[in-house]
Amino acid sequence: MKRRNFIKKSGSAGLLAMAMPVIPAFSPLVAEMRFGIAEASYVQRRYAKLESKIYPPFTDSLQMIEHCSSAGFGGVQFSVSGWDAAYAKKVKTRVEELELFLEGQIRLPKDDSDLPRFTAEVSAAKEAGVDILRTACLSGRRYETFDTMSAFKDFRAKSIDSLKLAEPVVRKLDVKLAVENHKDWRISEMIEILNMIESEWVGVTLDTGNNISLLEDPMEVVEALAPYAFTVHLKDMAVEEYEDGFLLAEINLGEGFLDVERMITVIKSHNPDIRFNLEMITRDPLKIPCLTEGYWATFDEVSASELAGFLYKIKKGKSASPLTVISKNSADDRLALEIENNKASLKYARQRLGFI
Template structure:
């Protein structure tokens, strides 16, 4: 994440490129921001800023043989928007860190995200999600692999097929549900360019879901709970992949 106390975006990204070279990593992961960057918008302004920064660090990245993996992060961009960013910046040195949990924060079916972005994937984060209808619109929460209702098994199998040789990294975050009040007209100020057909896919997932209740979301044994959740998710994913 950008830290204004650490210099310009170009300076920070260049430091990361140098660090990646030192430790032997072929990839540097970066993010645009979060859902907060969609409003006030448009998000295209922030995308243009990222493209400019990437252009400025292109010589350093190519000199060191490092690629930049932009994550679809915390509801900042839908797949089509991230695809456009990569294409503008240059897919020869910019690609995607694909997160299966974050598309829902942009009202997007994770399967749509994978279908659009798989040609650009450099690495990934995988996690399951539960989505259900609420009076305001829909609620989304990240859950252990296999407990959600987004067909995460089908997603993993499709990822392996479409992104051969790319890392499938487990991410386990336990938080309370986030509500997306799409019945409120003001909510749409941040999502004016969301295609209706993509939103319909999101709504269909929510309509299939049931309220996910596993209280308390935060407790004194949170560390142990998170470890158990990670172990459960790893076991589920290994079973899908046929890993003993």
Template sequence: MKIGLETESYHLHFQNGRMDIFDFIKKTAELGLDGVQINIIKDKNLDPNWGCLGSDDPEHLEKIKKEIQKYGLFVELDTRGTEPEHLKKVIEVAHKIGADIVRNYVSCGGDLQEEIRRAPEDIKQIIPLLKKYRIKLGIENHEYETADEMIDIIKKIDSPWVGITCDIGNGMMVWEEPIDTVKKLAPYTVTTHFKDHIIVPNGDDYRVCGIAVGSGNIDTEECFKILVNDTTLTRINIEMCHPYTATFKKEKGAGGALELGKGAFKIENPPLNPAVIKVTDYYYPPEELIEMMLEYQEKEVEKSVKYVLTLRDKYCRETI
């Protein structure tokens, strides 16, 4: 099993000009990992169209491809939405840098039910291009959709070129136990986001909080075993989503979980002192805390990588 790293794991470094895509590729190799998953979604101080990738300029893309090949890494792209013309552009770029998987997600903050209804017909329009380049599309369960809703979309598309990006933690935002999410999505999974979460208080409310993989309340070891044994995956991608927090997107029970306090939904203290930084400021910390948060994020990535590589050593006989 190969282990990759998503650029989101270093989002603060990208946002604050401390890392570009070439730095990330080198860093991933130095960490002893096997591939990169590049997020091309717009973020603070990043290219508005190509995010962490930086540009779709052909010379720039060729340099990226050569850098990836230099370190012997695999590459995947992460984008958003189902708009066919946008996805066609992303698939062309994926082909140019040697990516064989593109991740997207359905909801971009609009009418969820309309987005879910439209998704299958949108995606059917890009299947010929996926087939031409032998690239698979992995639609992610992205905070708003239950596993059952995702499976329904995949069945309506009904193509060997389209599957699921199984994010083991995102189901929590719709009240789904992570192991239930992974078990349901495993047969359809073509790529992953492997992360960890805790539940933290935020005033009178609660939030799902990212944390170093292996440090939270998701049974990541069991999730890893399912992904190894019950899918056709040859890769698992670490997405160290801390520092960040997310709100619940559906009512209690929507994904089967009915209350906080148990299993993955156990309530914990925030990982950082609330007197120093609010949980709502984790993703975009105030200027005076940037250096602290950059250092913290780097240590959390290193902890996550060490833990996941230990899981691989325990459950995978060889690296494919």
């Protein structure tokens, strides 16, 4: 049900209408309660290149927008890569017709030579009505990408340079840049970088589960990063021990060990109108090999007592049943499961978390 229809059908709508001026359904004066979805929630259908006649792959953002709206989501967060002004106008028109909110995803500029690409994509996103662009400094995972501390420090320096290049562009075009905690930065590292950039236009895409892979308590991550957050990747997580550390998996909202309701409360206490996007990634569990030497190549601030305490939490919060491995399934089964997972989390968000 669209929010406008929900308001009309509310039993108190008539009394409210007499007491208050008419406000458009998605006015800034109305707290944002639509529940969006991030592109990674369709990683199998969008990027896995699976052959299926039942669930054909999405070929562009407009197809995904149509699907997500029909599935009941109230907003979308998709890549703006390759968009031009004409395509951006098509997206804006359709998003407005469907009464969705729209956020973008973008790659940071690598250097000066990449700045025209970044600027063009921010401009197209703005044309489409995007006011927040999610980005990430690292596309992979810290403990898998870097073998030495020097390599990680080089990455950090380049990330800061990229953000410094990006900031004047988003400031000029009036679009906020939201950097995700993407299995790259621990809390203190990310806040240090944000303070270094020191811009109201650069903040955070707060992912509620990623930093578990970096041995940080997810609630502590939310409490620390919420003041900087522009948008949210909302997810629940499950863990399971294995010989080299633990397995980590996104799981349907309400089925994992995260206190999702409290997280939402904390985040909204800093920004009542912040948007939440489901990021339910249907994939095999990730291996977090924190008991191997290689994992520790880029960490020098985690004490033995901190690691022991974290592993105790993993043992205490481990999943009651084995985590689902989807790679052994057929393409159609994987794609069907992805759809069902997204539907289940949307249902939970509406019934238990107050979204519409």
